[in-house]
Amino acid sequence: MRIRVLLFVALLIAGCGADPAAVPVGVPSVTVLPSGVTFAPPVPKSATRPCNPRESLRPMGSAVTAGSTMARIRERGRLVLGIGSSAYLLSHRDPYDGKVKGFEAEIAREVAAAIFNGDREKIQFRALNAAERIPAVRGVDDKGNAVESVDMVMAAMTMTCERWEQVAFSTEYYSAGQKVLVNKKSGINSTADLAGKKVCASATSTNIKTIAELPARPTPVAAANTSDCLVLLQQGQIDAVSTGDVILAGLAAQDEATQILPERFTDEPTGIAMSLNAPDLVRFVNGVLENLRTSGRWQQLHDEYLTEYIVDAKPPVPQYKAE
Template identity: 40%
Template sequence: MLVVAAVALLAAACGATPEAAPFQLPAENRLPAGATVLTSAPSQRADPACNPTASLRPQGAQPQPGAMPAGSTMAAIVASGKIRVGVNQNEFLFGYRNPATGEIEGFDIDLAREVARDLFGDPNRVELKPIETSNRVQALTKGQVDMVVQSFSATCARRKDIQFSSVYFETDQRVLVTKGSGIHSAADLGGKKVCGIPNSTTLEAVFALPQRPIVIGIENWLDCLTALQQGEVDAASTDLPLLYGLEIQDPNLEVVGDAMASDSYAIGIQQQATDFVRFVNGVLERVRSDGTWQRLYNQRLSVLGPSNGPPAPKYSD
């Protein structure tokens, strides 16, 4: 006891202030398995100098469905009979499993089917492979899927390992809370528990807040929703359409605050498949120009309000 007292007196004499112990999850909590306290941003955006939203220009006229150039990535996919697509099954509006049918549906799923339409002449030639958000890059680098269509933000850090199509959707980031929580904007999150997905771009804006929240990493948004409903976290923060998808499922929730950051969704493709990047960009050109993009928006995303139309593509060559 004398030693402890002496150390305390010495610290006081030197003006030292003991650092607060890092927040740890209590032994008894109702968070899903694997939930963890995150202590640093994942740095997914990295240096934007690479122009992350610029992609490869489509190369001339698109080949006819089922008649892909010999030796191309597209020919190999057609020969396999289906295109393997990494998707989400927990993001209402973009990619979710419809409880009435058991089928995965959403805006991202519809876009994946448009790629299959131009490859095979049949939009149903897709093998939808649900993957966790944090494993999207890994699924491509390990060859587990041919492309990822999963509200996937194009960033320079990710471009070190994979390629991206041109952007097909743009949005910004907000905060989701329980009504009456007293949280009205991101400025009110200091010291609050906020859930997010590990390795996602939207965590960086949360960690950048002047008053640091306690960031809880949870693997998917349905589990984040449950944690918010049970009061295990105070808020969730990610892209606006994903938050609206959660809000629709629970009228006791509300989206609050101004934009914290912006994101641009693109299709992730294996690094070596340059020909397939150009092909997919040709598909997206058709989808923009023939009204398909707007039709899919009206069908899946009208809850977000009137659209400004599809984003204009940016090409690097």
């Protein structure tokens, strides 16, 4: 049974044994940006420090050695994973059995199994808003105040050179691209039809800037989470939602009155975020991802969760830094 986000959204995920609870939704907090808004360009990279956001550290063996980040996680007894607060098909809590399910959740369980000698369930899932994810990996907010940290964040995060300055990433586990979700009866068939329309994305995502720069110059609307955008679309307050196709697949699955337009206008490599101070964990995770690709497990998970909305997807070819 498909569950509309108006009924179940932003389920609080405090840990593996937490009980699911439906959170009533009113009008999400949003910011409507002026039409044609421009953004400051990113800080230019030094010519001596070229950046390919897809490149990560080469994988290491599967052994958990003494003193490693993985050993500390094992001693703690659980992998602490930050996930999207309501990412249907990626990592959502099933309201019937309370289990976190989805494409990303299952990849995370493979990492847990590699750390805990085959035990896939030693994970504490922590739901994070988009703005909370990088601080949770770093353990501090943008003001330097300590925050509760996580070992990794897996929430359809786009790998960018700017984000690499703050966190490390695994190799790419999904090749996403920005698309647009609309109501089927909206009359919107392409981005050219978005002139004068309100288009929503997460406030801290890379997508909000892209919306503002589309040739049709729609009005970007910033919400705390993409799931809030779906609520706004259902309430008739906006005209479209735009983010990575892998996230839109989860929104479309929750509301059969919507559809994803075929036009894809960005290239968004998606990786698992980890601390810059834990290169051993990055290498370990990259080894797990390599096994998923070569064993066919990645394709099995995609076919189970995403293929209805994203056809013919294949596991990305990993790219590694020169060392």
